[in-house]
Amino acid sequence: MSILTLDRDEIVRLAALATGDEKHEASSYSTLDALLVLYGRVLRVDPADPGWEQRDRFILSKGHGPAAYYAVLSWRGFFPEHWLSTFTRQGSRLGSHPDRLLVPGVEASTGSLGHGLPLAVGVALALRAKGAKGADQRVVVLTGDAELNEGSNWEAIMLAPQLQLGNLTLLVIDNGSSTIDLVPIHERLAVFGWQAEQVDGRDHAALEAALSARRDSPAAVVATVRTTP
């Protein structure tokens, strides 16, 4: 794991290179802070060797709106900064949904919602089958709150605790997108057997503490993002 200075302004600058937006728009991206904390403080990755066997795995299930993701990957050195300005253009490697075959550091191609969590369960099982020690080598999957409406997520949400996947962390970025209003997401997940907690999705210290916690069953961190910082 790396202990990097979490330079939020730098990520905002890089994301703005991708979208061409004014900086204040990039600043409001719901995933930006969680991704910055993950790649700056939590995940063990090696940008010089994206396929390093001992790395932690991160799957962006919510593939849309990837500017902050690309910005963070570029910040960590997975690909050069100048790629960002090609975002979504013909010939670019950086589309509106990430493609693992085109972008170094991207573990899974996503875009259609509800695919990442079942994939992550499979990756967590596979790491266990390879002999990765318990929660030592981790799989983190990011979904949106509205994405959780997809039934395939709830299949995997039912399954993961049954399989005692302590190496799996579900990070839900809850920006209030879902039009289905039920009990809070972390309470729903707890009923299904997850060790779930809710944190402020802009609070780096809270995100780092929650995402770094080691569990013996699947962990869920619901990061609430309601207002522009």
Added chain:
Amino acid sequence: MIAMRAQAIDTVAELFEDDPRVAVVLAEISVDRFAPVFARDPARAVNVGIMEQTMVGVAAGYALEGFHPVIHTITPFVAERALEQLKLDFGHQQLGVLVITVGGSYDYGSEGPTHHSPGDVQALLTIPATEILVPGAAAEADRLVRATYANGHLTYLRTQLAVNREPRDVEFGRLLVERRGTQATVIAVGPMLDRTLDVTAGMDVTVLYATTLTPFDAEGLNRELAGDDVIVVEPFYAGTLAGTLTEALRDRPVRLHAVGVPRAVIRDYGTPAQLDVVLGLDAAGIRRQIVSAIG
């Protein structure tokens, strides 16, 4: 005669034993038949419950980590219900899996149309680079499983109850020549071979046997082509292979005829053999359609 499903599962169990990269992901169906793999290494064998989408996604997770996953269930519940998972998790990501289905076409004759799947191959053909295998005997299923399980492609192997009397020495990606004639070319797919051979016995036609549908053996077909009529006898919706054959025969001025399952919801019940009669895929029905095609 050994059922193709039983053989395919036995073969997978052997490969699972020999190759530590094989993983098996099930959704309740056939869990009992796979008991040896669960006993051997539960870290590589998982039953996810009644979750077909997740069965596919979990298998893709294993594939991302370098394993050779095998998944299995009743045909429509993976080929149609989880088609997007097959398309994106495997097809678009260029990951390999072996999908083994049971109950092709209308094998579950008394269960009704929810369990039928004459559209499965057409659905799978929409995913580029998918390998589609339709063996016609247990020993052929064994060969094709061994030939493809670790090749890194999305491979779909379809089993039916109907099997031919004698297995052939099938080879992945190759058409076999069963009989040579001059007036027309008949292509029998998988379990349709015996009945096709029976009804064409007195006809001056070439009969080819297809067990690999994609990649299709276009070279073999063009080499063996006889006459100006090509008749495909297919155990799924009639015309499923029209696009494949049109591409294979693009330089040849031939008439293409499809003998297969009529495109209507099957509402009758009965054994597969009884439904063959209703749907025109028993020997008499196939003969009638071939004669009508080539006069």
